[in-house]
Amino acid sequence: PKKKDYTFGNRGKTLEDELNESNEYYLAHHLAVVHKKPIPIQIVQVDYPGRSRAVIREAYYRTPSTTDYNGVYKGRYIDFEAKETKNTTSFPLKNVHIHQVEHMKQVDEQQGITFLLVSFQQLDRYFLLPFPQLYDFWSRMESGGRKSITLEEFEKNAVEIRAGFTPRIPYLDAVDSYLVNKESEDGARGE
Amino acid sequence: PKKKDYTFGNRGKTLEDELNESNEYYLAHHLAVVHKKPIPIQIVQVDYPGRSRAVIREAYYRTPSTTDYNGVYKGRYIDFEAKETKNTTSFPLKNVHIHQVEHMKQVDEQQGITFLLVSFQQLDRYFLLPFPQLYDFWSRMESGGRKSITLEEFEKNAVEIRAGFTPRIPYLDAVDSYLVNKESEDGARGE
Ligand SMILES: [Mg+2]
Ligand SMILES: [Mg+2]
Numbered sequence: 235p236k237k238k239d240y241t242f243g244n245r246g247k248t249l250e251d252e253l254n255e256s257n258e259y260y261l262a263h264h265l266a267v268v269h270k271k272p273i274p275i276q277i278v279q280v281d282y283p284g285r286s287r288a289v290i291r292e293a294y295y296r297t298p299s300t301t302d303y304n305g306v307y308k309g310r311y312i313d314f315e316a317k318e319t320k321n322t323t324s325f326p327l328k329n330v331h332i333h334q335v336e337h338m339k340q341v342d343e344q345q346g347i348t349f350l351l352v353s354f355q356q357l358d359r360y361f362l363l364p365f366p367q368l369y370d371f372w373s374r375m376e377s378g379g380r381k382s383i384t385l386e387e388f389e390k391n392a393v394e395i396r397a398g399f400t401p402r403i404p405y406l407d408a409v410d411s412y413l414v415n416k417e418s419e420d421g422a423r424g425e
Numbered sequence: 426p427k428k429k430d431y432t433f434g435n436r437g438k439t440l441e442d443e444l445n446e447s448n449e450y451y452l453a454h455h456l457a458v459v460h461k462k463p464i465p466i467q468i469v470q471v472d473y474p475g476r477s478r479a480v481i482r483e484a485y486y487r488t489p490s491t492t493d494y495n496g497v498y499k500g501r502y503i504d505f506e507a508k509e510t511k512n513t514t515s516f517p518l519k520n521v522h523i524h525q526v527e528h529m530k531q532v533d534e535q536q537g538i539t540f541l542l543v544s545f546q547q548l549d550r551y552f553l554l555p556f557p558q559l560y561d562f563w564s565r566m567e568s569g570g571r572k573s574i575t576l577e578e579f580e581k582n583a584v585e586i587r588a589g590f591t592p593r594i595p596y597l598d599a600v601d602s603y604l605v606n607k608e609s610e611d612g613a614r615g616e
Contacts (some may be wrong), residue, residue, distance in 0.1 A: 273486070310501070344499065
């Protein structure tokens with residue numbers, strides 16, 4: 235286990251809060267424009283009371299068909315799904331929906347930067363798992379293998395995000411490391 | 426006025442329907458991954474009837490803080506706002522919200538591809554107006570000038586989208602033309 239380089243943990247804040255704050259920081263500093271997508275809702279009935287604004291009176295949550303966050307970083311498309319787990323030794327893949335994996339596969343094919351951002355809440359550790367690696371673990375599950383990704387596998391295949399203060403979750407640093415590695419690998423393959 | 430090169434117009438379909446179909450076509454043909462964002466809703470009260478799924482009983486529409494559509498095209502970030510008008514001679518800028526313009530400005534600064542897609546319903550004509558040009562017209566309004574963009578100004582400053590069948594609104598062709606022009610201009614300026 236690595237030494238933590240920060241004093242306060244994420245107690246009391248959800249991963250969504252932390253990411254929204256980080257995205258606000260990136261936006262204010264002109265580093266990236268990334269927003270959380272609204273939750274998709276199926277609206278069934280709306281009242282229009284005189285003089286007041288419309289009130290939705292019956293609606294249902296719909297299953298999201300894409301990921302939580304997307305946006306632009308140095309002209310490139312960024313798209314990710316954020317998940318937190320209370321587990322301390324592995325991340326259960328049942329937290330990821332098949333249509334989210336399919337969406338990320340489409341984005342990857344279109345040369346977007348796409349990844350899973352996982353928070354191990356109890357450990358105060360965060361990882362950026364690039365889609366190609368996620369897809370390997372997903373395929374392992376689909377061919378009958380284990381239904382989770384172990385912490386050791388994250389340490390080996392993901393980029394760890396060093397949680398800090400401003401921004402709380404500096405995931406663009408992890409994106410930079412990932413891109414540098416990816417480009418040197420692509421270069422080594424003569425692409 | 427240009428000759429129309431298609432037989433059926435857009436009667437009965439909303440611009441949103443047409444764009445969703447076009448995006449499905451692009452997705453199925455692995456040309457781009459672009460989706461409409463869900464409408465942002467502020468949820469106030471949710472019922473959880475036993476055994477049934479949650480029912481939202483009180484919620485309100487929120488003002489969107491970004492644009493309608495975003496996604497990835499050849500690795501690049503695409504972001505646009507779609508608007509239709511019944512006007513036949515100009516597009517009123519009151520149809521665009523200031524926070525949408527601000528969002529597009531941020532995207533443009535981050536080197537994303539961002540534009541306004543305008544449908545002149547009565548004319549069956551569609552234009553892609555790149556953000557830098559939109560911003561010029563917006564600034565003209567803010568400094569006391571006219572509050573709309575004339576059809577002639579679209580013809581001169583936007584890329585016309587030739588509506589067809591599959592996809593109905595081939596806006597990526599217009600994006601390609603725009604990028605080719607932009608890159609040759611950037612090249613001429615030595616960028
Ligand atoms: Mg999530
Ligand atoms: Mg719109």
